[in-house]
Amino acid sequence: MIRATQEIAAASFRRQAGMEAVIDAYQEPLLRYATRVLNHNVAQAQDVVQNVLIKLCQQWQPGMQPDARLKNWLFRVTHNEAVDQIRAEARRRRLCDKQGQALDCATGGLHHDPLPDERERMVLECLDILAPAQRQVVLLRLQQGMSYEEIAGITGQSVGYVGNLLHVAVRRLAVEVRRREEGRAK
Amino acid sequence: MNRCDVENRLTPFLLGELPEQDMAAMQRHLETCAACRETARELTSVLQPLAAGLARDRDAHPRLDPLRRQAVLCVPPRVISAPRVLTWAARPRPWLLAAASILALLVLSAMLFPATMGSVKAGKRAHARLGLDLASARIETIASQREQPFPSNPSDRTDLSYFTYGKGEAGAAPAGTPAAASVTYGGGADGMLVGGQSHALDPFAAPVPAAAPVVVEGRQVLSARILGTTVNNLAKDKLRTQHAAEALSGNGLKGLAADSYKPEEAPSDSAYRFKRANVDADTDHRWASATEQSQKEEERAAQSRPDKAIQSIIRKSVMRDEKLSTDDGRLRAAGEMNGTTVSAPAGVGSAGAAAESGKDMYFGDRVDTSRASKIREPLTKPAAPVSAAIVGYNTILLTKASASSLSSPIPPAPPEPAKSRPVRRPTPPSFNPFVNTVENRFSTFAIDVSTASYNLMRQALRSGALPAPDTVRTEAILNAFDYGDAAPDRAMFRVYLEGAPSAFGAPGLTLLRIGVKGKRMGREEQRPAMLTFLIDTSGSMSEPDRIGRARTALRLLLDRLAPTDKLQIVSFDDKARIVLAPTAATRKADILKAFDRLQCNGSTNLEDGMRRAYQQAARAFVPGGENRVILITDGVANLGSDNAQDILKQVDEFRRQGITSSVFGVGEGAYNDALLADLADKGQGVYRFLDSDAEAQRVFVDDLAATLNNIATDVKIQVEWSPAAVRRFRQLGYERRALAAEQFRDDTVEAGQVGSGQAVTALYELELSPAARQAPLGTVRVRYRRADTGAIEEFAQEIVPETMAAAAGLTRPQFRVAMCAAAFAEKLRGSPYMVSDYANVIRLLNPVVQELSIDPRAGELLSLVTAAEALSK
Incomplete structure (x- = not known):
């Protein structure tokens, strides 16, 4: 009996150590990613990553080892959580607008990092016009530095589709940037 | 387009x-x-x-809010449906409930209708009959359940029964009880095990399968394996196998065979582990003593009665295949140990390939329990396709393949044509050539602090043979000596430079010593260590200078570990087992007790051992601590993946995740020196050879801080020679660690690591131009990654002309030791650049030994050179 108790305690300890290692390894990329997907809303990004890690923790058993599948799972779930947040936020905002309250609960506006380059800032601002799926591939490729194959592994789409999605996203950004620049020139 | x-x-x-x-x-x-x-x-x-904007995100290092982090870590895991092991008392007994309610009804009616009181006696009789009827009805239900498939939900199981098969214990519980589905036979090392999963694979399994009770459990019986049977015990085992087969096929367990078994329904790993924990706790006390006793008795009986039938099988197999060289010394030793002479027949597939190395016997197939009655086939019919056979010290592993068998530590040997194992061939040593500084003024290399080559060389010379030239590494022999360099107080490293005209190379050359000494850390600065000992328990390890030395080393280490340090032990022979779960270093008695339980027999499945050890190390990973796998072995891997690259790749992968490895060789034999050195290299650890207790003391006690605590990793050294002062240069040794000049600042290139207070020494032979008297000779740069912060640091030091002495005799004696050690190593390797002979080395070394009377190593070097001189004549 004592042995069983000790083993359960040891298993719990191992489990916690494993979880901590995962958090240490993944918190930065996930927070970076979520922050961008959520249009630089740091607090929401923390919420999202916390929710993801709680989900992971519920399923984490001692003896599990972080591998490529874990990375895919984490990024996929983070994205889904973030999209849920964006939708919830949009609903809340609609409600706020309806009630005529000028509540600043919109995404963005909570944190602005000073960027040296004006054009860089504009392009990054334009990111929020992209659909979440497009934003996902852009961020995974350019922020997380993943290859098309890795992105396909996370999104569950084919490599060709990922390439196409990314191309369409960049085209759309280019059009938007040009439009804004022309608008500013006028 | x-x-x-x-x-x-x-x-x-x-x-x-x-x-x-x-x-x-x-x-x-x-x-x-x-x-x-x-x-x-x-x-x-x-x-x-x-891209630029998003890449800038990577400069930020957002962290999860500490409170949120805490909240995450407090989340309990979702409960897995673990099988409940119900005791007799807790078992639901519906008939008891029914009887109680009837009794209550009777009492109530008696109270309500006193007139019926007269019939109470009759009522009692009726009740007794009813109870009996209910009991018999239950027995019938059990009998009918036997015919039904096993309940799929583990929690539906209400009963766990065990029965032994062996010494007077048979029939402890009736075979065929519905929930009782795994047959246990505590034969252990010389025993036979029938069960769905290898218990040695389980973290909670008993350390040695010898004492491991095999529990009949659920459907796991259905892919049976037979493991670990002694040659001499095979006849007895044959009988048992027949009995077991009959037990399986005839005693009601048949219904549980393949028809009801679906491999995909096997419980998941974690669920299984949970279950094992429960079951083990319940059964260990019941089984340990019985199995140990029976095992001892069987061993005694078997030794007096060697089995003729099995030997005839082996001999026939030998006659079938004449390819094998039977003159292997270890093989003959194996036969003699068993009191018989056996030869190893070469077989098919990897097991057969392993047989060619003459180590162990292995019948590389597995048995499907659904065909359990056929188990005896390979025993009774020697001509049956026994796919491979390897003669071991005292072990035969006998299994027969089945497609439905559960995952096994030894992958089933594919029926590929017999191919010869890659045999280690001595490669001629390569030597760094002279480089003209006009063409290339950079010399870049990764540091290497291993000294195993020195110990191997010493052992060879002491046993009266010159070491094989390819096993001698100049850098290892250079680093085996202390050159009196003081450790820096504040900086991480300090560079020491010393030079003088070379006493041994071609005339006109100058020798320059570059010593890089690391900072010495106090015990309190050291990080907590999580050490995973991986101990080879193959048959060859049983000698006292091997397993005994490993024990000595462990004991010495335990004395020096901090209370925060922990260690666990994994052993491996045919397969890996966990001997000790992570235990605090303060529990010395428990650790040594676990170590003493180790039994040495079987072959050397290094791959499985490494895999299991790393798996365990990953489970017990201490973030921010020193996580290290310490391999103690005496030889070459002869089972499992024989491709060294497979093992090295795994080691490399884990090193990236923060688990390093050190390798310690013990005993003398066919150790795969190159593989072990590569393992230590890949695992960013040291490779040492424990050829004496004094060496174990030195490595585990004196060098403990260094062995366990790295101050820097990826340490690279680059020397940029000034073409004006140096015409050409040649580095002595470090051929295996040479890097291209541009790799010096490429931080993705891995290099060696330096422990607390360790020193690295490199020697260069230089041809100086006259300008060398005034101008600097060049610059030494050291680049490393700090182990504590992970930051990359680099520093440089100029080689000023003042470091050069006018004659060798004017230098410090330590410098002359370095000169002699390098010359000796180069001579042993047969370097074409070494024009001098051993006698010259002895001549220079003699006065040095007088001067350095405190350091016994100089005297040792002298004796070694003298021995080499005598042997070379």
Whole structure:
């Protein structure tokens, strides 16, 4: 009996150590990613990553080892959580607008990092016009530095589709940037 | 390539995601097509700032809020449906409930209708009958359940019964009880095990399968394996196998065989572990003593009665295959140990290949329990396709393949044609050539602090033979000596330079010693250690100078570990087992007790051992601590993946995740020196050879801080020679660790690590120009990654002409030791650049030994050179 108790305690300890290692390894990329997907809303990004890690923790058993599948799972779930947040936020905002309250609960506006380059800032601002799926591939490729194959592994789409999605996203950004620049020139 | 196609591919082209030919094609297309050029320009104008902006995100290091982190870590795991082991008392007994309610009804009616009181006696009789009827009804239910498939939900199981098969214990519980589905036979090392999973694979399994009770459990019986049977016990085991087969096929367990077994329904690993924990706790006390006793008795009985039938099988197999060389010394030793002479027949597949190395016997198939009655086939019919046989010290592993068998530590040998094992061939040593500084003024190398080669060389010379030239490494022999360099107080490293005209090379050459000494850390600065001992328990380890030395080393280490340090032990022979779960270093008695339970027999499945040890190390990973696998072995891997690259790749992968490995060799034999050195290299650890208790003391006690606590990793040294002062140079040793000049600042290139207070020494032979008297000779740069912060640091030091002494005799005696050690190593390796002979080395070394009377190593070097001189004549 004592042995069983000790083993359960040891298993719990191992489990916690494993979880901590995962958090240490993944918190930065996930927070970076979520922050961008959520249009630089740091607090929401923390919420999202916390929710993801709680989900992971519920399923984490001692003896599990972080591998490529874990990375895919984490990024996929983070994205889904973030999209849920964006939708919830949009609903809340609609409600706020309806009630005529000028509540600043919109995404963005909570944190602005000073960027040296004006054009860089504009392009990054334009990111929020992209659909979440497009934003996902852009961020995974350019922020997380993943290859098309890795992105396909996370999104569950084919490599060709990922390439196409990314191309369409960049085209759309280019059009938007040009439009804004022309608008500013006028 | 039409236009539309090209447009879609512009983004991947700009991101460099296209294959090479497509990139070239796109490039050509862009040169001709103005529209595409315009689109590409537009896309670039967005992609560039976007990539730059997003890449800047990587500079930020956001952390999860500490409170949130705590909240995450407090989340309990979702409960897995673990099987409940119900005790007799807790078992639901519906008939008891029914009886109680009837009794209550009777009492109630008696109270309500006193007139019926007279019939109470009759009522009692009726009740007794009813109870009996209910009991018999239950027995019938049990009998009918036997015919039904086993309940799929583990929690439905209400009973766990065990029965032994052996010494007077048979029939402890009736075979065929529905829930009782795994047959246990505590034979252990010489026993037979029938069960769905290898218990040694389980973290909670008993340390040695010898004492491991095999529990009949659920459906796991259905893929049976027979493991670990002594040659001499095979006859007895044959009988048992028959009995077991009959037990399986005849005693009601048949219904549980393949028809009801679905491998995919096997419980998941974690669920299984949970279950094992429960079951083990319940059964260990019941089984340990019985199995140990029976095992001892059987061993005694078997030794007096060697089995003729099995030997005839082996002999027939030998006659079938004459390819094997039977003159292997270890093989003969194996036969003699068993009191018989057995030869190893070569077989098919990897097991057969292993047989060719003459180590162990292995019948590389497995048994499907559904065909359990056929188990006896390979025993009774020697001509049956026994796919491979390897004669071991005292073990035969006998299994027969089944497609449905559960995952096994030893992958089933594919029926491929017999191929010879890659045999270690001595490669002629390569020597760094002289490099003209005008052509290349850089000399870059990764440091190496291993000294195992020195110990191997010493052992060879003491046993009266010159060491094989390819096993001698100049850098290892150089680093085996202390050159009196003081450890820096504040800086991480300090560079020591010393030079003098060379006493041994071609005339006119100068020898320069570059010593890099690491900072010495106090015990309190050291990080907590999580050590995973991986101990080879193959048959060859049983000698006292091997397993005994490993024990000595462990004991010495335990005395020096801090209370925060922990260790666990994994052993491996045919397969790996966990001997000790992570235990605090303060529990010395428990640790040594676990170590003493180790039994040495079987072959050397290094791959499985490494896999299991790393798996355990990963489970017990201490973030921010020193996580290290310590391999103690005496030899070459002869089972499992014989491809060294497989093992090295795994080690490399784990090292990236923060688990390093050190390798300690014990005993003398056919150790795979190159593989073990590579293992330590890949695992960023040291490779040492424990050839005496004094050496174990030195490595585990004196060098403990250094062995366990690295101050820096990826330590690289680059010397930039000034062509004006140095005409040409040659580095002595470090051939295996040479790097290209541009790799020095490439932090993705891995290099060796330096422990607390360790020193690295490199020697260069230089041809100086007259300008060397005034101008600096060059610059030494050291680049490393701090172990504590992970930051990359680099520093440089100029080689000023004042470091050069006018004659060898004017230098410190330590420098002359370095000179002699390098000359000795080069001579042993047969370097063409070494024009002197051993006698010259002895001549220079003699006065040095007088001067350095405190350091016994100089005297040892002298004795070794003297021995080598005598042997070379």
